Amino acid sequence: MDPVRLLRHLEQRTEAMLADLRVLVEHESPTGDEGALTALAGILAARWSALGAGVRRHPVPGVGPHLEIRWPGAPPAGPGDTPPRPALLLCHMDTVHPVGTLARNPFRVEQGRAYGPGSYDMKAGIVMALHAARSLQELGLAPARPVVLLVTTDEEVGSLTSRALIEARAREAAYALVLEPAAPGGAVKTARKGVARYDLTVQGKAAHAGNDFERGVSANVELARLILALHALSDLERGTTVNIGVVQGGTRANVVPEFARAEVDVRFFHLDEATRVDRAVRSLTTGPGASLRVEGGINRPPLERTAAVAEMYEHARALAAQMDYPLPEAAVGGASDGNFTAGTGLPTLDGLGAAGDGAHTTWEYVEVSSLAPRTALLAALLATL
Template sequence: MERYLEKNIQQILTLIERLVNIDSGSYVKQGVDEVGNILSKYYQELGFEVNVIQQQEYGNHLVIQHKNANNPKIIILAHMDTVFPEGTVEERSFHYKDDHAYGPGVIDMKASLVTLYYAIKALMVAGHEGYKDIQIVLNSDEEIGSITSRPLIEKLAIGKRYALVMEPARRNGKLVSSRRGKGNFTLHVEGRAAHSGIEPEKGRSAIEALAHKIIQLHQLNDIKKGISVNVGLIEGGSSVNTISDHAVAQIDVRIREIDQVELMEEVLEKICTTTDVSGTKVTIEGEINRPPMEKTNKTEQLLHIIEEVGDSIGIDIDDTATGGGSDAAFTAALGIATIDGLGPVGGYPHSDKEYLEISSLVPRTLLLASIIQRLAER
């Protein structure tokens, strides 16, 4: 398989370039669907069936498995959307220099979409049949919390033994065995407007009330327990000489353990339904929309298998925890052995510095193909 991949490295890069040069931000439905249409044709040429799950607002989701698959026990998750708005490709299209390739979404995760496809091709060329034991879900809204695809992922994951998630490997090549859970909340404060010079006593400042809540929310941070709360965006008021009648805050919450989900939601509700400024009203909306991916015994066992596979092909395997969220959280929460970070190596995702290490394409594709085959044989 390695020889086949090395021989076809230019074709791999060409397909990555083609996908990167399509604007496919989560809100660019046309672009996400274009990526999906390209991949659908490639998979169909290999004898795979593609079930298109139509979406109105976001891109369509794809469920892919070989026509001869029979109750596959491996689910593979990858996403077609990026965080970049329409027009980004025109500003900085795909290009590469030395061992680094650049472009919007090149590592998160256009390259992973391609290495997954070529891992399957490599299995076929080698005469292995592990590709018959996988079901692939390519979703369109991972970067905005998998709003429409979470129910689909959870439904298809039921009964699976293993989940392989194609987020990129860490910059040091490590796989991801645990992630913190994530929640998004919006805090609304209603006050009463008044002229700050003429009749300030008639006003009730929403901004003042919000300031109290920001302090209380940040006091919830407990790094040792893996809890972090960040008020990342605020807005409010209408002019500098007007006591504000409205204020809004966007809150990011991260947790490490599943038992912390209900606890944090209760604490946030308690803090954000009372006010510290008479005459103002405080409300909160939102939820923990990604549970934590905890490193369970099942995950440890899967990691051990992957380590054995790595040893057999000369790749050292190590794992790490990360604070970022991914769809791995959904399969892990269902009790399925889940490993993330199975894409190629790169760095600086979600930025204009985002890059892919070209030299990681062959070994990481070979690793993925070998893992699929080993798991299929179990």
């Protein structure tokens, strides 16, 4: 398998890739718009069916259908051989941009950059998966193992309805490749922080601040003590951060506050850190006359840079080097569906999508020059892993 041959083939398909990206970007698909996402799923299903792939819809009322796309790999070496475990690819079609964003920020190509809502995060990744499969087919090559591609519709809000599907397919797979956009400098992501979220509610005792101050128990004061304890749980050397992002309490200045609440975001590179912080949060207590309710917990496990992940990265870097394409690696604080596959123990390589910048902004863009080499890399990985 010659990665350079794949690269040359895909360089000739750059305009076709941009045309497909335009179609996807110009079909706005914000999370929660079931109609828009269902229509976009229909477009994608037709494209994949034309390549001979099997397409299964997993409809979710109010959310839209998650797509499960399958195509075969090379036949087993012998008639009695067991088919290998499949490769798992992850994409999502939902974006953070509401319908109408396109009118203010239309798809366009300027100075080597393709702009438009959802272009970078992550409709370019969907286009790359399609053209990687097509290029292998056109060059008479086959993936080393069967391929399962999931294109989900709720990643931007935490994958609440797609997580079970992702984890189920991860348990059947040999490895996962995530087509989220690249990190700065075109780096793939070999580690991602996990996420935990907590809502803390303190109940105190209301009282008139002038006449009966001593009879009250201030929920605000109790929460302030808890905030200091939460902040102290951060461990920057290990990459663990505890951010108290929202604080609310009290009704009027002349009333001892009866209720107070805080929303807390926790990020961690290591699962043992998540466990440490979770136990500490659930062990928090208030003073006499007040009570505390803790809701939430660990939402996404970390994608840790295990030996298996490092081996996948080195394999990818070697393939990229054959194309004279540098491929650095990065550890990032944001999470993706790759956190879920990694949480099942599946070796996961993330950030294999397009290079660019501006995710979730009105100026997000894809570096057009990254499309061919990164799609060639994806195809080469499928052919060799």
